[in-house]
Structures are given as structure tokens and as C-alpha cells.
Amino acid sequence: MLNRRFPAAALLASIAVGTVVLNAQEADQQKPTLAIRAERLIDGKSDTVVKNAVVLVAGEKIVAVGSGLRIPAKATVIDLGNATLLPGLIDAHTHLLQNYDFALGGDDPNMVLTVTQMSPADRALLGAKMGREDLEAGITTVRDVGNSGINGDVALRNAINHGWVTGPRIVASTRALAAAGGQFGKLQSDAQALVEQEYREIGTVDDARRAVQRAFYDGADCIKVIVNTGPRVVSLEEMKAIVDEAHRVHKKVAAHAIGDDATRIAAEAAVDSIEHAYIVPDDVLKMMAAKKIFLVPTDYPEQFYESFVPANATPDERQEAEAGMRRFTKGSRDRLKRAVAAGVPIAAGSDEYYQVGKRTRGQSSTLIYEAYRESGMTPRQIIQAATLGAAELLGWDDRIGSVEKGKFADIIATSGDPFEDITELEKVKFVMKGGEVVRNELVSPATR
Numbered sequence: 001m002l003n004r005r006f007p008a009a010a011l012l013a014s015i016a017v018g019t020v021v022l023n024a025q026e027a028d029q030q031k032p033t034l035a036i037r038a039e040r041l042i043d044g045k046s047d048t049v050v051k052n053a054v055v056l057v058a059g060e061k062i063v064a065v066g067s068g069l070r071i072p073a074k075a076t077v078i079d080l081g082n083a084t085l086l087p088g089l090i091d092a093h094t095h096l097l098q099n100y101d102f103a104l105g106g107d108d109p110n111m112v113l114t115v116t117q118m119s120p121a122d123r124a125l126l127g128a129k130m131g132r133e134d135l136e137a138g139i140t141t142v143r144d145v146g147n148s149g150i151n152g153d154v155a156l157r158n159a160i161n162h163g164w165v166t167g168p169r170i171v172a173s174t175r176a177l178a179a180a181g182g183q184f185g186k187l188q189s190d191a192q193a194l195v196e197q198e199y200r201e202i203g204t205v206d207d208a209r210r211a212v213q214r215a216f217y218d219g220a221d222c223i224k225v226i227v228n229t230g231p232r233v234v235s236l237e238e239m240k241a242i243v244d245e246a247h248r249v250h251k252k253v254a255a256h257a258i259g260d261d262a263t264r265i266a267a268e269a270a271v272d273s274i275e276h277a278y279i280v281p282d283d284v285l286k287m288m289a290a291k292k293i294f295l296v297p298t299d300y301p302e303q304f305y306e307s308f309v310p311a312n313a314t315p316d317e318r319q320e321a322e323a324g325m326r327r328f329t330k331g332s333r334d335r336l337k338r339a340v341a342a343g344v345p346i347a348a349g350s351d352e353y354y355q356v357g358k359r360t361r362g363q364s365s366t367l368i369y370e371a372y373r374e375s376g377m378t379p380r381q382i383i384q385a386a387t388l389g390a391a392e393l394l395g396w397d398d399r400i401g402s403v404e405k406g407k408f409a410d411i412i413a414t415s416g417d418p419f420e421d422i423t424e425l426e427k428v429k430f431v432m433k434g435g436e437v438v439r440n441e442l443v444s445p446a447t448r
């Protein structure tokens with residue numbers, strides 16, 4: 001009896017010792033080495049503002065958050081005075097390996113020139129610049145949704161993860177799946193080989209499944225589908241196959257869809273987010289709310305669209321273009337209002353892919369919050385869409401999206417209060433990603 005029991009007891013004892021050792025190691029890793037102090041904290045989760053906030057960081061993670069927390073003696077203190085701390089911003093829809101020029105006359109000529117003249121290396125390096133500009137503006141995570149050449153987004157994501165270049169965390173999609181021609185305009189037959197450089201064309205349910213599997217083989221974290229481009233529309237059967245194939249391996253599907261038919265196909269197929277949806281009927285919004293499908297409203301303040309008017313436009317052309325933009329803006333404001341009222345979850349996304357004046361990529365991407373405000377969203381709702389809401393859409397709400405114990409120390413600060421004025425998010429003064437300070441224009445860190 002004793003002999004039989006002894007091994008079990010010894011085994012239990014060794015497990016107990018092992019647990020103690022592990023806990024000691026864990027405790028050591030969780031010893032805060034850094035403390036961030038500020039007047040206010042919007043943690044991304046609760047409605048209330050934490051006053052006299054202290055965030056304790058160990059390595060790349062947050063270990064404690066609260067009001068007036070005791071700061072361990074050996075910790076470095078970053079005192080941001082009367083600033084407001086927030087979780088790092090998330091852009092759920094961007095294209096880092098693409099930076100178009102308005103002067104070339106729109107998407108079609110830009111896409112042909114980008115694909116024919118820029119090597120994959122050129123584009124990855126452009127992406128490194130765009131990524132750094134996003135991060136410096138406070139965008140600590142992006143979902144990059146295609147137009148990266150062949151797997152350039154995966155290369156950039158990996159380079160950032162290796163520490164080769166500085167940039168946001170990236171959820172990459174590789175090439176977007178699309179019907180014939182992708183989003184290219186007219187191409188002669190010989191030139192149609194270019195489409196495969198930028199999109200995965202699908203024409204059958206089998207194509208759709210194979211394209212999803214190929215994307216994951218190529219390193220995708222999620223799937224992007226262009227549901228419609230003019231009269232080329234991915235079928236409901238193909239969309240269902242895409243969603244089934246992605247969800248089978250617990251990955252998400254983002255669907256570019258505009259108009260009644262395309263948004264309905266995307267919603268019926270139960271994608272995870274519908275991008276743009278500038279035109280979308282109320283019954284589709286209702287379906288989105290019921291299925292918890294996110295809307296990613298890629299909207300801008302009205303004056304932003306003025307940069308779309310070519311510099312050489314005649315006064316008549318300019319007037320006509322501006323009237324069109326006013327109609328477009330009015331339509332976008334109306335559909336976001338209807339979506340929020342219907343209870344559709346919102347994730348912030350810029351769809352920025354043009355060089356806008358002298359603005360950095362991050363400076364133009366953060367203008368979307370003003371458009372959301374013009375649609376009646378409250379600062380609280382906007383911050384939610386740009387932090388925890390977007391994190392949920394990415395499937396990363398276990399690691400980012402709020403200033404909370406156990407999450408990555410992706411923290412930004414503004415000098416004013418974004419609950420009072422949402423444009424504070426266009427003027428982020430302090431950026432930390434994974435416990436490392438990227439930018440600090442508030443005060444120099446005081447080591448004690």
C-alpha cells in the first residue's frame with residue numbers, strides 16, 4: 001500500500017514545488033519596472049475617467065492600473081502631468097503598402113503605376129514609412145486589408161515583430177479575394193496578368209475555398225474580400241464558402257461592400273465586418289446588428305474631400321465635384337447614424353491610401369473621428385470604436401484595446417480631454433507600444 005502510494009505522493013510534492021517555482025518566476029516577471037502617471041485615464045472599458053491615474057508596466061505588459069497606486073521604489077516614473085491616458089488607437093482598415101498621388105487622377109492610373117513600377121521591396125519599405133507615421137500618431141495596431149502586392153503586408157508585419165523596423169502591430173490579410181479584375185479599371189488582355197499581383201480572382205466556390213487556404217499558407221491573419229466592383233459581384237455561395245473556410249480555422253473575414261445587393265450578400269454570409277457600406281438598406285443594418293457584424297465606416301470630414309478635386313479643374317468642374325462630395329458626405333453621415341441607431345457594432349477604420357498634402361499617414365488617418373462626430377457619435381462611442389470595439393473585431397481583445405492588467409502596454413496620451421473634444425485624438429502627444437516609448441512631447445521621463 002505504502003509503496004504504491006509513495007510515487008503518487010512524491011509526484012504531487014514535485015508538482016507543488018514546480019508551481020511554487022513557476023509563481024516566483026511569474027512574480028519576478030510582473031515586477032513593475034515602469035510607472036506612468038497622469039491626471040486622467042480613459043481605460044477604454046468603463047465610462048468613468050480614472051483621476052490621478054497610475055499604470056504599472058513590467059516588460060511589454062500592464063501589471064496594474066488604478067488611482068494613486070503606490071509606485072515601487074525601483075520603477076522608472078514617466079509623469080505626464082495633467083494629460084489624459086488612453087489605450088493605443090486601432091485602425092481596422094488601412095493599406096500601408098500603398099500611397100497614391102491625387103495628381104495622377106484617381107485609383108485606376110495609381111494602381112497600374114504602383115503594380116508595374118514598384119518592386120515588392122519598394123512597397124515594403126514604403127509600408128515601413130507609413131507604419132511608422134501611424135504609430136507616431138498613436139495608432140498602435142492596424143488591420144491591413146490588401147493592396148500590398150504579393151504578401152508584402154506579411155513581410156512588413158514580420159519585420160515589425162522582429163524589431164527590424166518600428167511600426168504598429170499588424171493584422172495582415174495578404175491579397176484580397178475578388179471577382180474578375182479585382183479593383184482594376186480597364187486593362188488590355190496582356191496586362192490582365194497584373195491583377196494576380198494585387199488580388200486573388202475567384203469565380204467558383206472551389207476557387208473561393210482554395211483562395212482562403214492559400215491566404216493562410218501565405219501568412220494571412222484574416223481574409224479580405226471585395227464583394228463588388230461595379231457589376232462584378234462575388235456570389236452568395238462563394239461568400240458563404242469563404243466565411244466557412246476562414247471560420248473553420250477561427251479567422252475573421254472583412255468584406256468590402258457598397259450598395260443594397262453587395263452588403264446583403266456579405267451580411268447573409270455572416271462576415272465579421274462590412275467595410276465602407278456607404279449605401280446600405282435598413283434591413284441589412286438590422287441583420288448586421290443581430291449577427292454582430294461590425295460596420296467599418298471609412299468616413300472623413302467634408303473639407304477633407306476637397307483634396308480629391310484636381311488642381312487643374314475648371315470652376316464648373318470644381319463646383320460639380322464639390323456638390324457631388326456634399327451629397328456623398330450627407331449619405332455617409334446618414335448611414336452611420338442609422339447603423340448606430342440599429343445597434344450595429346462600429347470599428348474605426350480609415351481606408352487611407354493617398355498622400356494628403358503634407359500630412360503624415362497617421363495625421364490623415366485620425367481625421368475619421370471628426371466624421372464620426374458629425375454623424376452624432378459621442379466621444380465615448382468613438383473612442384470605443386477606435387479601441388476595444390476594433391480589438392474585438394480583430395479578435396485581439398484579449399491583448400489590446402484597453403488599459404487593463406495583462407494587456408500589452410500600448411498607451412497614448414493627449415494634453416486635453418478627448419471626452420470633451422474628440423479632435424484631441426488628432427494631436428496625440430505621447431505614444432507607448434509594448435512598454436517602449438515611441439514619442440513623448442509632454443515631459444521628459446524623470447528617472448528616480
Ligand SMILES: [Zn+2]
Nearest residue numbers: 093095145351
Ligand atoms: Zn480599403
